[in-house]
Amino acid sequence: MSSAVSPAELVPALEGRGVPLATDAAASFAIAGVRPLAVASPTTVEELGAALAAASELGAAVVPWGGGTRQGLGLPPSRYHLALDMRGLDRVLAHEPADLTVTVQAGCTVGALQGALGGAEQWLPVDPPLPDRATVGGTLAAGIAGPLSAGFGLPREMVIGMRAVLPDGTVVKSGGNVVKNVTGFAMDRLHVGGLGTLGVIAEVTFKIVPVPRKEATVVAGFPTPHAAVEAYNAAAANGLPIIAAEVLSPGNTSEVAGVRADGWALLLRVAGRPSAVERAIDASSAACREHGAKLGDLAEDSVSAALWDRVADLGWLDAPPAITMRIAVPPSRGPEAAELLRPHRTGALIALNVPRGVVRWADPSGGLDMSAGAAVGLVKGVGTELRHQIAAMGGSLVIEGWDRGHGLDPWGPPGDAFEVMRGLKEQYDPQGILNPGRYVGGL
Amino acid sequence: MDALVRELQRAVGSRYVLSRPQELLVYEYDGAVERALPGVVAVPGTAAQAAQVVAIARRHGLPVVPRGAGTGLSGGAIPIHGGVLMPMTRLNRVLEIDPLERMAIVEPGVVNIDISKAAEPYGLRYAPDPSSQKACTIGGNVAENAGGPHCLAYGVTTNHVMGMEIVLADGTLAWVGGRNHELPGYDLRGVLIGSEGTLAVTTKVAVRLQPVPEAVTTILAIFQDEDDASAAVTAIVGAGIVPAAIEMMDRLTIQAVEPAIHAGYPADAGAVLLVEVEGLREPVAEESEEVQQVCYRHGATEVRVADDPTLRERLWAGRKTALGALGRLAPNYYLLDGVVPRTKILEALRRIREISGEYALPIANVFHAGDGNLHPCILFDERMPGQTQRSREAGGAVLRTCIDLGGALSGEHGVGLEKQEYMELSFSEADMDAMARLNPAFGAGDTFNPGKVFPTGASCVELLQHPAIARLGVDAFV
Numbered sequence: 001m002s003s004a005v006s007p008a009e010l011v012p013a014l015e016g017r018g019v020p021l022a023t024d025a026a027a028s029f030a031i032a033g034v035r036p037l038a039v040a041s042p043t044t045v046e047e048l049g050a051a052l053a054a055a056s057e058l059g060a061a062v063v064p065w066g067g068g069t070r071q072g073l074g075l076p077p078s079r080y081h082l083a084l085d086m087r088g089l090d091r092v093l094a095h096e097p098a099d100l101t102v103t104v105q106a107g108c109t110v111g112a113l114q115g116a117l118g119g120a121e122q123w124l125p126v127d128p129p130l131p132d133r134a135t136v137g138g139t140l141a142a143g144i145a146g147p148l149s150a151g152f153g154l155p156r157e158m159v160i161g162m163r164a165v166l167p168d169g170t171v172v173k174s175g176g177n178v179v180k181n182v183t184g185f186a187m188d189r190l191h192v193g194g195l196g197t198l199g200v201i202a203e204v205t206f207k208i209v210p211v212p213r214k215e216a217t218v219v220a221g222f223p224t225p226h227a228a229v230e231a232y233n234a235a236a237a238n239g240l241p242i243i244a245a246e247v248l249s250p251g252n253t254s255e256v257a258g259v260r261a262d263g264w265a266l267l268l269r270v271a272g273r274p275s276a277v278e279r280a281i282d283a284s285s286a287a288c289r290e291h292g293a294k295l296g297d298l299a300e301d302s303v304s305a306a307l308w309d310r311v312a313d314l315g316w317l318d319a320p321p322a323i324t325m326r327i328a329v330p331p332s333r334g335p336e337a338a339e340l341l342r343p344h345r346t347g348a349l350i351a352l353n354v355p356r357g358v359v360r361w362a363d364p365s366g367g368l369d370m371s372a373g374a375a376v377g378l379v380k381g382v383g384t385e386l387r388h389q390i391a392a393m394g395g396s397l398v399i400e401g402w403d404r405g406h407g408l409d410p411w412g413p414p415g416d417a418f419e420v421m422r423g424l425k426e427q428y429d430p431q432g433i434l435n436p437g438r439y440v441g442g443l
Numbered sequence: 444m445d446a447l448v449r450e451l452q453r454a455v456g457s458r459y460v461l462s463r464p465q466e467l468l469v470y471e472y473d474g475a476v477e478r479a480l481p482g483v484v485a486v487p488g489t490a491a492q493a494a495q496v497v498a499i500a501r502r503h504g505l506p507v508v509p510r511g512a513g514t515g516l517s518g519g520a521i522p523i524h525g526g527v528l529m530p531m532t533r534l535n536r537v538l539e540i541d542p543l544e545r546m547a548i549v550e551p552g553v554v555n556i557d558i559s560k561a562a563e564p565y566g567l568r569y570a571p572d573p574s575s576q577k578a579c580t581i582g583g584n585v586a587e588n589a590g591g592p593h594c595l596a597y598g599v600t601t602n603h604v605m606g607m608e609i610v611l612a613d614g615t616l617a618w619v620g621g622r623n624h625e626l627p628g629y630d631l632r633g634v635l636i637g638s639e640g641t642l643a644v645t646t647k648v649a650v651r652l653q654p655v656p657e658a659v660t661t662i663l664a665i666f667q668d669e670d671d672a673s674a675a676v677t678a679i680v681g682a683g684i685v686p687a688a689i690e691m692m693d694r695l696t697i698q699a700v701e702p703a704i705h706a707g708y709p710a711d712a713g714a715v716l717l718v719e720v721e722g723l724r725e726p727v728a729e730e731s732e733e734v735q736q737v738c739y740r741h742g743a744t745e746v747r748v749a750d751d752p753t754l755r756e757r758l759w760a761g762r763k764t765a766l767g768a769l770g771r772l773a774p775n776y777y778l779l780d781g782v783v784p785r786t787k788i789l790e791a792l793r794r795i796r797e798i799s800g801e802y803a804l805p806i807a808n809v810f811h812a813g814d815g816n817l818h819p820c821i822l823f824d825e826r827m828p829g830q831t832q833r834s835r836e837a838g839g840a841v842l843r844t845c846i847d848l849g850g851a852l853s854g855e856h857g858v859g860l861e862k863q864e865y866m867e868l869s870f871s872e873a874d875m876d877a878m879a880r881l882n883p884a885f886g887a888g889d890t891f892n893p894g895k896v897f898p899t900g901a902s903c904v905e906l907l908q909h910p911a912i913a914r915l916g917v918d919a920f921v
Contacts, residue, residue: 189633
């Protein structure tokens, strides 16, 4: 299983199995300057299986590729021969409005899926940046959660069934089409957040929810993130239907989100029946005022929804930023973490998901010169001091958009049970052909 | 054996090692139908002791079967290959409640409802509520990914457990997940929940808490016809309402319940629906009104509504005593746990009636209609020749029906010993092979709860009167 796979072997092996190939596309699938030898564009699960079987026979390293928005996550692959363009598997296979379930192929974009569900006044409460590019499979594999995870939990909570393809091309199923099911082991959990290192997600069945009849966003400015979080805690204690709660750092973060607020902005998204929303607006506005906030303009319905598209997108607007970070701490330490990040790069966008203690950090310049002094300083700061401070809070720091050359682990320490993770990789991808070397602990 | 017992005594204290036959008898059953005696019982008092027990058993080449309260209905706690049975019930402390982070860290032997009791002073609760919640433990809930009537709106155990401390087969302790919501790495927590104690033993659980709702309203609707009640379930969800619970009892169940508790169900009632809506006062009032209207539109002959705890309890009384009441109709029953998409409930009930006729055994249905989780209850008399075998065959036919309708073998009870031979109905060999490879990845070997979940091709089970049911009362179970 050497890395000496040649196009002369790989291309005929794929063609021989009837796998559609995208010719001349390799440049658009380059990672850190390395192009794949071939790009497969399966349009059926069978073709996907055939592509993997061919790669497996040759020991060719494979990078599954959805919308490509998160290819900066983890290190660049240690070997790279075949890009698997999943976007040809883009169909919504079954939507049963009365069952509140949908089955969709992995290459369907999150935006297209929302469009298909919207006709029945339903949605999947999953909100990655760039939803019109981000695919369902990619969003799950990369473990991306947006502001809605505050109210609905991580995207994995919505998954009730999955078909995945193992590296040797075998198609395996777990779960099913029903919202309650304990038959067999929950294999889907390994692929969600697994970055395509144990198998490639082919189809997913989700439970979905009705679109709320009304929504609104209360905006309030606070002198510190601590004050904003205290106001949130007071509002949340009433059991109000808050589906997202983010604190944005002063200045440009609010500008990007299109809200006006003095200082740190607390954004509370409330949704449900009109009567519930009215009460939630009143009670959360009162909680903010009591904690010394100046209230901004109330956003309602489509204005509120559009505001949250920008908050979810934070810094991604047109293209993935050069570097982003995701910091997760126990929620009570969230404000502290948000403040710690500020001095590390002036002008960076910072958003704290309050109930989950997750901070998203993005460089807004759309490109950071990695040789420049600022970048080197950031590397040093993140790699040592900041990560230690976050770890001391019981948190973790993942940096995205990293380059192997900087000699820094983008994931940080892999935790207690790393031997089990290594065992999983050995069991499901013994040849190490799926996204090799990209994942936690170098898996 | 003597060396083993001595080592276990040193690890957990001699009081907590049981090896005399009369002591072991207590641990030969759970809520399911099979029995098997453990070789020895060791009851750890700390996580470190649990890890020692695992290491000792491993050295002696014996399996460890972890056990919570023994209320499981699929045989998850039956030590089918003997070895060391390890009840986790001494590990029963609520270690921490963090009202701001809305989470608690508890030991695995804490009884489900006691988490909510401990959280109540902070206005919080733990949402999943198996019907056995007054007895079952959180460790067992994690192993089985337990559900409950109120999982319709809130999800099952896996949606509420943030992390666990576990003992791996080599006796090491490790945390998977935790109070940090987004740790990098594979979601080991997610695959362990519902793995039926076959991969690791849980020694601590971090659970998510949620606010106790401000208002709760229970609506009981009586229908002349099961089909109308099924259609009402679909219509409620179709109206964009997701109640906390939608429960249903069929005609046969009502006929058993009415003489037992005098709930006032008409003699000709075909189905009773119980719907619970909760949340803020204003929307709860509106949803309650809408649910009542949907029920009337679908032919409900009577609708009763209650919003104070005592009156609500009264409306639930029929549902909560239903299985016990079925004992009036037959001495034995076989309780199933199949799931169908909720739009297929009507069809599923129709086919179950046909199966009942075909096998000449009455089948009562009392179940979680909102999420399509059926609990068909096959009534029989083991003293009558052939009935036991027939009930088992009828059970198989019902499970096949659930699969045919796009459903699943088990919604909340687990596979265990009871349904392992049916796994092939749902999963291909490749699917099961992928699942089975979790075992070597966790380095589990035959250490934990061997002989469960996957088909052995050898299971032939005698249906017995459930001993755990005799102890706790049948309605502690569905």
